[in-house]
Amino acid sequence: MKVEKMLFTDRLYESAKEIWEKSYNHPFVQGVGKGTLDQEIFEYYMKQDYVYLIDYVKLFAIGAQKAPTLEIMTKFSHLLHEHLHFEMELHRQFAAEFGISNEELENTEPAPVNLAYTRYMLHVAHNGTLAELVASLLPCAWHYAETGERLKEQYGATLESNPYRKWVETYSSEEFTSLGKWLIDLMNQLADGKPERELAELEKHFLITSKYEYLFWDMNYHQQNWTL
């Protein structure tokens, strides 16, 4: 009998499943899928997410620097390019539609959860191994691809009239989901043969940033910001 080896990312998915489910059912995410989310909330999110992404792409630069092979380095530089020119273009297009300039987008002050989330990943990226860096940035890519695909499946029939259609289409697109798939494969490659102590550390990073993903939806939904 052939016994299939469980992938490390299966373990990660299993441990974060409940948090991801909670995120998917968050009124922000459901509001995007149904097209009913208040535009003011979406505008707030676009601005916060833009500066989040400016920090997020730095992780790929650090990934390239820590890459053990030229092939992995090339892929990180591709990820960096795609986020700057494909994903962030979505934000620039929505912003233009809402009358928000690129300058305003770029100069958004990150709210506390946003800042804490990106500082956490940057800290891991600067001080940890490449495996730790990938474990901490993976929920961002994987959770969004899963969210985009699920929303498209659930609300595909009404997407035509949904003001957030482009958001759902971007995150469910092959162009975006393939980036997440490559990171999943890399995670498994880097985790292979690692002792349990190190795997547990990777799982901890993955769970923390999965929780930050949930908090990020919630922060935007309530337009939380500095109160001082």
Ligand SMILES: Cc1ncc(CN)c(N)n1
């Ligand atoms: C907070 C957050 N997480 C994930 C993604 C998808 N790159 C994003 N744009 N923003």
